[in-house]
Amino acid sequence: MLAVLGFATIAAFLYAIMTKRLSVLVALILIPAIAGLLAGAGPGLGKMMLDGIGRVAPVGVMIIFAVLYFGLMLDVGLFDPMIRRLLRLVKGDPIKVALATAVLTMAVALDGDGATTFLITVSAMLPLYQRLGMNRLVLSGIVALGAGVMNIIPWGGPTVRAMAALKADASALFNPVVPAMAVGIVWVLVVAYILGRRERTRLGLAGRPGGTAAPQPASLSAASNPVADLPQDGDDLVPAAEGKVALERPWLFWFNAVLTVVLVVALLMTWLPLPVLFILAFAVALPVNYPSWEQQQKHLVAHAASVVTVSTMIFAAGIFTGVLTGTKMIDAMAAAAVSVIPPSLAGYLPVIVAVTSMPLSLVFTPDAYYFGVLPVLAQSAASLGVDPVLVGRGAILGQMTTGFPLSPLTASTFILIGLCGVNLGDHQRFIFPWAFGTTLVMTAVAFATGVLG
Incomplete structure (x- = not known):
């Protein structure tokens, strides 16, 4: 029953x-x-x-502060130079964007933690998808495929559990599966190519030389909110003059870059629990980028909808x-x-x-x-x-x-x-x-x- x-x-x-x-x-x-x-x-x-x-409370806390942190970095323009370089590299071609998404996901997923993989990969690639007008289901789908096939690694959760349950080591359980996993990786790249090609056709880029995308009217700041389908009444609360402070003050850009690199390394090395790392990183970044109390409040309100939507689903x-x-x-x-x-x-x-x-x-x-x-x-x-x-x-x-x-x-x-x-x-x-x-x-x-x- x-x-x-x-x-x-x-x-x-x-x-x-x-x-x-x-x-x-x-x-x-x-x-x-x-x-x-x-x-x-x-x-x-x-x-x-x-x-x-x-049981899910630590994950919920982590995602709250992760959204706030990466939202802040997007707001102040930390990722703008990288996105411009990626745009030049992929030449606005959705196929290259999709393939880059797959490769980046599988590289980051080597740490064996799905949450970290999603946070890093989506934060890096979402602004590019928004700039080109690509379907975000393609982003979530390719990231899911790449992270999924890489989760077979011996230090990933499922394989560790299987080894514990069967009292078998990696040489017996995982090593023989490596050829199949390698073909799975190739399959993910093939699917990324297919989905990217569909996006190129949908966006009407097939006839453009090299698939170059037409300029998109939306700005990168639209990507600062992960849940873009929701009404973002708070977006107007961050004045344009405050938006790209990291680009206007070079020292601040490098401060944010170093802080983010240290955060990513700490996440991969698990120096502290993941929620604590994001809490500390956000607590450091917010007053440095927005010194006044009013500016800090505006940033929090601007991302409130994203935080509430994602965290409530996790709980x-x-x-x-x-x-x-x-x-x-x-x-x-x-x-x-x-x-x-x-x-x-x-x-x-x-x-x-x-x-x-x-x-x-x-x-x-x-x-x-x-x-x-x-x-x-x-x-x-x-x-x-x-x-x-x-x-x-x-x-x-x-x-x-x-x-x-x-x-x-x-x-x-x-x-x-x-x-x-x-x-x-x-x-x-x-x-x-x-x-x-x-x-x-x-x-x-x-x-x-x-x-x-």
Whole structure:
């Protein structure tokens, strides 16, 4: 009964947001609350919700101050010189922009942290997309693909969990998958090229020499707010004369540049917890760039809509996962998923796991899958004469790797869509086929090379 209710809850949520019957925020709160009541949670429902909020609280705090920090740097013009150079480099060609997005994402994703990858990559590329008038779903989609395939690395969350659950090391679980992962990287670049070509055609640039884009009327300051679809009444509160202070005062530009580089290095090296790093960086940057109290308040008000929208979705996602976990619906769904595999298909179990791994990212949290579903699958495989490590290899080809930047069960997904200013349902519809394609391509290569048995 719990398993059916759990699957129904996930299905209802996906239906509500993809058909836009409910906003993501409302769906994340109301649907699990109703499901929790139906599951008999009763008085315990509130504690489950608070537990879920507590688990995502550090991420919520981080994104609040990350939006404020990068918004400040965009406001004062820190990224303008880089954007101008990128524009000259890509010559206004959406194909080159899309490819650059993929390469940058996969390079930054080597640190193994999805939130950091999204914060750095989107902050760097979003102004360029806005300047050229490119669809921000292309940005969120390519970043999702690049981060997803790179999340297979041994220090990434899914592979670490798989190694722990199966008591296997990287040489047995990850190393054989490297050729499939390499093909997955190539696939991401191919998809980026295709999406970039579509954007070139949509923008009417196919006939221009080199695909050069016509000048866009929007200024870069429009990119300072990650959620550009929302009404930004506060944008007018930052006077134009104050807008590019870093460009008007060279020492301030270099101060901001050094501070941002130190912040990025600190994020990658984890010198302090990520939320603390952003809090400290913003606290230093704001008074240096805007010395007066009035200027500081204007900046905070100008970005209030972005902060509220993104952070509330993250806390709502905590409620969603808190209820599913607290009511044991996740555990029941894990047992049900394992029970439907007949013994006659035991030899193909690693392939089945690989093919289903990406879509199941929409249903299971990484902990629920790797510590709940995977051990049962591995034990079943062993009893039928199949090496459990093969099942683990199949799992990391999609479960919370290619699937995590689309899943409503991971807070970093909301960081990505919030920074890009896109709707979760639109993002899922746009990139799901390509993300699932990444898993299928890697699965085919892994099967052909004997990695899956």
